[in-house]
Amino acid sequence: MTKSIIDGKPPQKRSRLRPWIFPACVAGIYLILLVITPDRAWVGLQAAWRVLIQAALPLLLAFGMMFLLNMFITPVHVSNFLGNGVGVRSVFFSAAAGIISMGPIFAWYPFLKSLRKKGASDFHLANFLSHRAVKPALLPMMILYFGWRFSLIFTIFCILSALVTATVVSLLGRQR
Amino acid sequence: MKIAVPADGPSLEARVQVKLGTTPYLLVVDSDDLSFEVLDGPPPSLGSGAGVQALSIVLGKGANVILVGYISPNISNPLQKNGIEVVTSVFGSVREAVMKYKCGGFDLAENSGRKSGSKLSAQQSSRWAEALRKTAKQYSTLIPVLTGVILLTGLFKAFMPKELLLTMFSGSIIQDTFAGAFIGSLLSGNPINSYVIGETFLEMGVDFFGVTAMMLTWVTVWLVQMPVEISVFGTRFTLVRNVVAFLVAIPASILIVWLSGGAS
Numbered sequence: 001m002t003k004s005i006i007d008g009k010p011p012q013k014r015s016r017l018r019p020w021i022f023p024a025c026v027a028g029i030y031l032i033l034l035v036i037t038p039d040r041a042w043v044g045l046q047a048a049w050r051v052l053i054q055a056a057l058p059l060l061l062a063f064g065m066m067f068l069l070n071m072f073i074t075p076v077h078v079s080n081f082l083g084n085g086v087g088v089r090s091v092f093f094s095a096a097a098g099i100i101s102m103g104p105i106f107a108w109y110p111f112l113k114s115l116r117k118k119g120a121s122d123f124h125l126a127n128f129l130s131h132r133a134v135k136p137a138l139l140p141m142m143i144l145y146f147g148w149r150f151s152l153i154f155t156i157f158c159i160l161s162a163l164v165t166a167t168v169v170s171l172l173g174r175q176r
Numbered sequence: 177m178k179i180a181v182p183a184d185g186p187s188l189e190a191r192v193q194v195k196l197g198t199t200p201y202l203l204v205v206d207s208d209d210l211s212f213e214v215l216d217g218p219p220p221s222l223g224s225g226a227g228v229q230a231l232s233i234v235l236g237k238g239a240n241v242i243l244v245g246y247i248s249p250n251i252s253n254p255l256q257k258n259g260i261e262v263v264t265s266v267f268g269s270v271r272e273a274v275m276k277y278k279c280g281g282f283d284l285a286e287n288s289g290r291k292s293g294s295k296l297s298a299q300q301s302s303r304w305a306e307a308l309r310k311t312a313k314q315y316s317t318l319i320p321v322l323t324g325v326i327l328l329t330g331l332f333k334a335f336m337p338k339e340l341l342l343t344m345f346s347g348s349i350i351q352d353t354f355a356g357a358f359i360g361s362l363l364s365g366n367p368i369n370s371y372v373i374g375e376t377f378l379e380m381g382v383d384f385f386g387v388t389a390m391m392l393t394w395v396t397v398w399l400v401q402m403p404v405e406i407s408v409f410g411t412r413f414t415l416v417r418n419v420v421a422f423l424v425a426i427p428a429s430i431l432i433v434w435l436s437g438g439a440s
Contacts, residue, residue, distance in 0.1 A: 019317060023324035029331065040334050048330025051372060055326070062368065066314060070250075071307040103314060105401065109408045111228060116409065125409065126417050133395035135367055145371045150436040154388070157432050161396065161424045168420045169413060 058141035065137035066102065073100045094124040095162065098131030105132060123170035130162030177207040179241040179277065180234035181270045186214040188271040194245030196234075197227035204237045205274050212270075213237065227251065235260070243273045249303045318366050325369045329376045336380075345382045349430060356386030357425050360393030361418075364401060370394040389429035396421040 033041035101108055112125055134155055135142075142151040182199030183190035188210065193199040199217040206212065215233055218226040231251070234242065240259065243266040252262040263282045266273045276282060345352045360370065374387040397418050398405060405414040 019320035023320050023327060026324045026327040026331070030327065033331075033335075044330040044334030046330070047333040048327050051326050051329050051376070054375075055322075055368075055372060058371075059322075059368070063311060063315060067307055067311040070310045070314075071303065105398070109404065111232060113408045115232075122413060126413070129417065130396060130421065133392070135395070138367055138371075141368060142371060145375055147436075150432070153432050153436045154391070157428045158392070158395070161392070161421070161428050164424050165396070165417060165420045169417045172412075172416045 055141075058144045061140035061144070062138050065140060069100065069102060069137055073102075090124060091127060091163075094127040095131045095159070098128040098162070099134045099136065101128070101132060102137070105129070121170065123166050126169035127162060127166035130165045131159065133158040133162060177241060178237065178239045179205045179207055179243060179274055180237070180239035181205060181243045181266075181273060182217065182230070182245075183270050188212065188274075189269050192243065192245060192266050192268060192270060192273050195227065196230035196242075196244055196247065199230065202230060202234055203270055204234060204239050205270065207241075207274060207278055210271070210274065231255075241277065243277060248306050250306050253303075318368065321365055322369060322372070325372055329372060332376060333380070341377070341380055341382065345377075345386045347383065349383075349385050350426075352383055352386035353389045353426050353429050356382075356389035357393045357397075357422055357429070359386075360390035360425075361397035361399045361422060363390075363394055364398055367391070367395050384433045385429055388432050389425055392425040392429055392432075393422060396425060 030041055030045065033044070112120075112128065116125060139151060139155065142154070146154075181203045182193035182196050183201045183203050184193055184199070185191070186201050186203075188203070188205070190201065190203070196202075197218060202215040202217055204213045204215065215237070218229040218233070227248075231242075241261045241263065242255070243263050245266060246264055247262055252264070255262050263277065266282070268276075344355045363370070363373075370391045374391050377387050377390070378384065399418070402414060402418065405417075409417075
């Protein structure tokens with residue numbers, strides 16, 4: 001029998017409430033501060049409210065962009081991109097796979113690990129990881145916060161930095 | 177022809193499973209002589225990535241047909257475009273399913289691109305629902321942390337003296353860029369949070385070099401996740417990737433700010 005390609009760990013049950021521990025702790029700090037120094041705590045709450053209002057529209061735009069990407073891009077596209085092509089084409093494909101891959105990076109680790117075992121090069125793996133810095137779904141939000149010129153240049157430099165990082169990793173990163 | 181079937185056991189008499197991502201076994205059956213290879217299904221700890229892992233396994237074994245109970249149209253459509261035939265609503269034993277496929281017993285028109293208008297429309301709406309569900313799930317993981325970050329920025333603005341923050345960011349381009357890059361390396365999570373924190377830093381008087389470096393290393397240097405990255409790619413790969421990403425972020429941040437003139 002062929003063994004599983006990746007080393008799975010026993011499933012761990014995650015509480016649905018666990019992600020809320022962090023905001024609950026911050027809310028707890030607010031409650032304490034509202035008792036100790038209500039004026040300053042109120043200033044803090046007002047500031048947080050302003051940040052929330054400021055973020056509402058960009059968040060809505062980001063939701064729309066993420067929906068469109070989820071609609072038209074699937075993990076199958078990503079795996080096809082990462083496994084295809086040679087030469088410049090393969091650089092483009094692994095970069096594209098990194099850019100369109102969504103969700104937390106650790107969700108992609110098992111897949112990348114299996115690709116590595118199948119012989120994917122360090123360059124392409126590092127290229128995929130580094131290009132995850134480019135977030136097309138969040139671009140509207142970044143533009144609303146920092147302006148289109150900054151966002152465009154930031155995105156271009158993310159791509160250039162990713163290529164430099166992948167090249168150096170492919171030269172120095174291989175275990176000997 | 178190689179046919180992949182998710183099954184509840186390592187034999188042709190095992191039952192076909194509903195989903196690729198939750199199956200204990202994957203059978204790759206040669207339709208000519210019914211010889212087969214048994215592969216372990218993806219571990220449940222993979223969660224939503226398990227389906228992709230299962231696909232990666234069977235496609236790596238050369239399967240060009242998949243018989244399964246259900247597969248999302250988001251997955252099956254691109255597979256079919258790439259020449260992989262996907263047949264859904266399959267049940268019974270693996271042997272029965274393969275024999276039925278060989279005898280042309282499945283309504284392949286239903287499973288291929290040749291669909292009637294109503295079926296196409298049903299599949300389209302299912303695709304919309306799937307994309308909406310996935311996006312909502314991604315957002316549901318983002319919202320708690322973002323809520324905490326927004327509340328924290330309020331506290332930061334109310335209680336953190338500007339002078340204290342500005343001791344880290346002295347006004348020197350190099351020092352501020354390093355400080356920002358260091359902060360970004362320590363933090364992780366959705367980059368939206370880095371935009372909110374960056375905006376707050378700017379309002380408090382931190383210069384754009386530090387904020388840009390923080391936003392850049394936020395998405396390229398993952399100090400907190402380093403142990404996991406090491407377990408996947410090895411120590412050398414991980415260290416080189418993170419160190420290089422950090423070092424590249426310094427000149428890149430300076431150039432970004434110079435070329436853009438800061439935020440508009």
